[in-house]
Amino acid sequence: MNGRLYGTNIYTDDSDLATAAVHAGVLHNGETKNITIKILSGRSSYAASVQNDISSLSYGLWKRSYSFENITLPTNITPVDLADYNGKIGDIICYLLRGTVDGYIYGTNIYTDFSNLASSAVHAGVLHIGETKNISIKILPGQSLYESSIQNGLSSLSYGHWKRSFSFKNVKIISNIAPVNLANYDGKIGDIISFKLTGAIYGY
Numbered sequence: 107m108n109g110r111l112y113g114t115n116i117y118t119d120d121s122d123l124a125t126a127a128v129h130a131g132v133l134h135n136g137e138t139k140n141i142t143i144k145i146l147s148g149r150s151s152y153a154a155s156v157q158n159d160i161s162s163l164s165y166g167l168w169k170r171s172y173s174f175e176n177i178t179l180p181t182n183i184t185p186v187d188l189a190d191y192n193g194k195i196g197d198i199i200c201y202l203l204r205g206t207v208d209g210y211i212y213g214t215n216i217y218t219d220f221s222n223l224a225s226s227a228v229h230a231g232v233l234h235i236g237e238t239k240n241i242s243i244k245i246l247p248g249q250s251l252y253e254s255s256i257q258n259g260l261s262s263l264s265y266g267h268w269k270r271s272f273s274f275k276n277v278k279i280i281s282n283i284a285p286v287n288l289a290n291y292d293g294k295i296g297d298i299i300s301f302k303l304t305g306a307i308y309g310y
Contacts, residue, residue, distance in 0.1 A: 113152035124306040133305035205233035211262035213252035
């Protein structure tokens with residue numbers, strides 16, 4: 107039966123996705139939008155609760171879990187860098203980027219927010235030169251030092267203390283076909299995946 111739900115904010119992988127999304131507050135009942143999910147390791151226990159008019163069940167040891175991530179999915183407007191990004195630390199955002207060798211890069215795998223996005227993506231190994239695809243980026247706090255390096259044919263520069271940084275995330279933008287749950291998901295722990303879901307209230 108659809109809707110069975112175990113846990114609070116972290117759910118067993120066989121918990122109903124559409125119901126869990128409403129329970130976690132990322133969807134309203136009947137609302138449809140792209141929802142992003144992180145695959146987590148199993149937990150020794152899952153707590154029951156009532157949230158957003160849905161009751162979840164408790165559960166003991168289980169092999170795998172998931173939670174919902176706050177990710178801004180692709181926009182057609184891709185900035186050169188993130189110096190003017192007005193979101194917050196911890197945000198994950200997604201842009202359509204084309205790999206290039208143009209533009210300055212400061213850092214190695216963690217970059218200053220004014221580093222060129224497309225060049226940094228090539229340097230980090232998430233894009234090839236000339237390749238175009240959706241790339242996900244996590245906004246990070248500033249670092250005391252950004253190290254230079256040569257990676258994937260590109261040189262980055264070192265930099266001292268700076269207020270904000272970014273790194274690249276592995277996010278799988280999935281088709282519009284959402285499974286009922288993630289019990290049969292064949293990826294790995296730490297994957298971030300996205301489906302189009304419609305909120306439901308089948309929880310127990």
